[in-house]
Amino acid sequence: MRFSMRIAALAASVAALVMVATPALAARSHATGKAITVTASEFKFKLSTTTVSAPGAVTFTVVNKGKIPHDFKIAGHKTPLLKPGKSAKMTVTLKKGKFPYLCTVAGHAALGMKGTVTVK
Numbered sequence: 001m002r003f004s005m006r007i008a009a010l011a012a013s014v015a016a017l018v019m020v021a022t023p024a025l026a027a028r029s030h031a032t033g034k035a036i037t038v039t040a041s042e043f044k045f046k047l048s049t050t051t052v053s054a055p056g057a058v059t060f061t062v063v064n065k066g067k068i069p070h071d072f073k074i075a076g077h078k079t080p081l082l083k084p085g086k087s088a089k090m091t092v093t094l095k096k097g098k099f100p101y102l103c104t105v106a107g108h109a110a111l112g113m114k115g116t117v118t119v120k
């Protein structure tokens with residue numbers, strides 16, 4: 001009798017833990033949108049991915065690993081001009097389609113700092 005009561009108490013505390021943990025997990029997965037890391041250098045961008053699986057918010061983390069300032073522009077949104085070693089985060093809501101990106105510093109896009117992100 002005592003043993004089964006202890007089991008019941010254990011089961012109740014496990015259930016309580018699960019109930020506490022579940023909303024936290026759900027909130028976290030909801031907040032996690034799509035994320036793309038963008039590395040800028042002379043004169044190219046390297047993106048962690050150029051394909052997004054569904055429309056919605058995409059957070060670009062842009063890191064300037066070059067030796068001169070660069071920025072990153074996509075879908076009408078642009079980071080500040082980033083000095084070497086600096087980074088910026090920018091969240092953009094993208095519909096389905098193809099979105100060209102570029103560095104807006106004069107001449108940089110022509111030298112290779114451009115490309116396309118595809119949203120499926």
Ligand SMILES: [Cu+2]
Nearest residue numbers: 070103105108
């Ligand atoms: Cu540039």
